[in-house]
Amino acid sequence: MAKIAALTNTAEFSVTELSAALKRTVEDAYGHVRVRGEITGFRGPHASGHCYFSLKDEGAKIEAVIWKGVHGRMRFKPQEGLEVIATGKLTTYPGSSKYQIVIEALEPAGVGALMALMEERKAKLAAEGLFDAARKQLLPYLPEVIGVVTSPTGAVIRDILHRLADRFPRRVLVWPVRVQGEGSAEQVAAAIDGFNALPPDGAIPRPDLLIVARGGGSLEDLWSFNEEIVVRAAAASMIPLIAAVGHETDVTLIDFAADKRAPTPTAAAEMAVPVRAELFVEVTGLSRRMMLCWQRGQERRRTELRAAARALPAAADLLALPRQRLDNASTALPRALRASSHAHQRRFAQASAGLTLNVLRAQLALAGHRLDAAGERLSRCGRTALRQRRERFDALAARLQTATLANLQARRHHLAREQERLQRLSERSRRALTVAIQQQRARIHHAGQLLGALSYRGVLARGFALVRDENGAALPTAASIAPGARLMLEFADGRIGAIAEGEPSARGVQPQTTAEPQAKPVRSAPAKRAAKSSDQGSLF
Structure with a gap:
């Protein structure tokens, strides 16, 4: 009897209350955990933006979920079959009586996974043609302005400025960015796009050459320069770009998309400008050679001029024949003028003999007949053109009326379809509102039961x-x-x-x-x- 009484006094739980108690127990015991496993069942984000998949190893599997806001901020996105380390909290899902991990951060498990991801991303971008040699631009020989995308506090910018000052001082514009950690890839891509967006004649000059530089480090430290956003920005840059990321043995994806790869940031500065002292020596040598060539040319022309002067005849010999021809022409000119005057007078007399009053009247009558014929032809052409225009206008009016009726019928059909769609949506909204009200009533009823179970009046x-x-x-x-x-x-x-x-x-x-x-x-x-x-x- 005592045992039966003890069982009778045991508190009763509803399914919802028991699920809530289990949920609190799991979340309190495992508030923040790191789990290593392989991603399975990942088919991309859901229509709602959330991601649902599982983490597994040799002996077990756990469900995982990434909320939409967290997935949008993640630098490393989940992929099917990739081994990762997930950080988050454990919780339960009462709807299916299972536990799951809500992931807040995701990172690849080791360098091997990063290399596999890098090779996969490299193959994808290469298939799109971002690494083709035909896309690469030639570097300017002597740029006026050089844009540098790097950290303003590191040793890289000092090495670049020092090397440029030694070789050929140029104007340098520095776009400060983070070169490691969260948000660094977005800043580097924004810096490249920002330099390309500068107007050529603006207050801030547009660079003729870009250098994206960073010091050496591990693969994880250099991972920002393997992100798609950085590679696509480098490939889309209209300004020639030099990638100088890491040391000579470090390889990142931006090296393949850039127009030129430098093994070190110092080497990038050497590629950007020539040595000024060498240019001075070369220009001096070229100017000396140009002066010698000019002097030799002048001496050769002077010699040719002297030889041509010796071969030319005297001025009196050249003018003797023209002078004689001038004297003969001046002697024959008066006789030629008198003969030309007599000939023109005869032609004038012959022409004036034909200009009588009857001839003029005949010409006027002929011109009047021609004018009447031209007017008749013009009238007939006008009537024909007017008739053709009227027929064309009638055809266009008929086509316009037909098109108007067809458009009106199409709009009526469209309005009918929209009205049907509106009715369906309103019906769905009414059903959804009814279901929501029923769910809220059930929750209030369950809460009332829980309140009654926890009230001291039940004890009384x-x-x-x-x-x-x-x-x-x-x-x-x-x-x-x-x-x-x-x-x-x-x-x-x-x-x-x-x-x-x-x-x-x-x-x-x-x-x-x-x-x-x-x-x-x-x-x-x-x-x-x-x-x-x-x-x-x-x-x-």
Whole structure:
């Protein structure tokens, strides 16, 4: 009987309450964990933007989820079959009675995974043609402005500036970026795009050459320069770009997309500009050779001029024949003028003889006939052109009317389809609202049941009583009750007053009080039963 009573007094849980208790237990015990395993079942982000997949090893598998906001901020994205180290917290999903890890950060498990990911990304970008040699540009021989994308606090920028000052000082624009860690890839890509977006004649000059530089480091440190956003920005740069990332043995994907790869940042500065002293020597030598060539040319022309001068005849010999021809022409000129005047006079007389009044009238009549014929032809052409234009206009009007009717019919069909779609959507919204209201009512009902299970009135209903003082405050122990104190006993069905007697014993049992009929107050039967059962203590 005692065993049956114990089982009867065991608290009952609903399925929701038990699932919530298990959820709190798992989250409190495993609030923040790091799990290593292989990604399986990953098919890309869900339509909602969340990612659902599993992590497995040789002996077990755990469900995993990445929320949409976390997935958008991740530098390393999940891929099927990749071994990773996931950081997050464990929780449960009551809808299917399973536990899962909510991932907050994801990183590849070791250098081998990074190399595999790098090779896969390299093959993908190469297939798109970003590494083709035909896309690469020639570097300018002597750029006026050089843009450098690197960290402003590292030794790389000092090495580049020092090397440029030694070889050929040029104007340098530095775009400060982070070259390692979260957000570094986005900053490097934004710097390359920003230099390309500068106007050629703006307040800030547009660079003729770009250098993307960083010092050496491990593969994880240089991973920002393997990101797609950086590689695509380098390939799309219209300004020639030199990649100088890491040491000579370090290889990143930006090296394949850049127009030129430098083994070190110092070597990039050497590729950017020539040596000024060597240019001075070369220019001096070229100027000396040009002067010698000019002098030899002048001497050769002077010699040729002297030889040509010796071969030319004297000026008197050259002018003798023209002078004689001039004298003959001046002698024959008066006779030729008189003969030309007589010939023109005869031609004028012949022409004036034909210009009589009858001839002029005949010419005017002929011109009038020609004018009337041309007017008739013009009128017929005008009527023909007008008729053709009217026929064309009628055809266009008929086509326009047909097109208008067809468009109106299409718009009516479209409006009918939209009205049907609106009706379907409104019906779906009403059903969704009904389901949501039912779910909220179920939650409120479950919460009310949980509140009733946790309320102290359920304890009072099983035969217990709550002891309060005259101010209504709960009294948890017998030691807090003074002799003669006025008490208030609360049962499941009401409250009654009582007065405390005697002193509390060490075990919390009331000692027997001395019988004093004259001073003993009168108590009701329920109060006596409450005093006898006060050794049970209080749940509060």
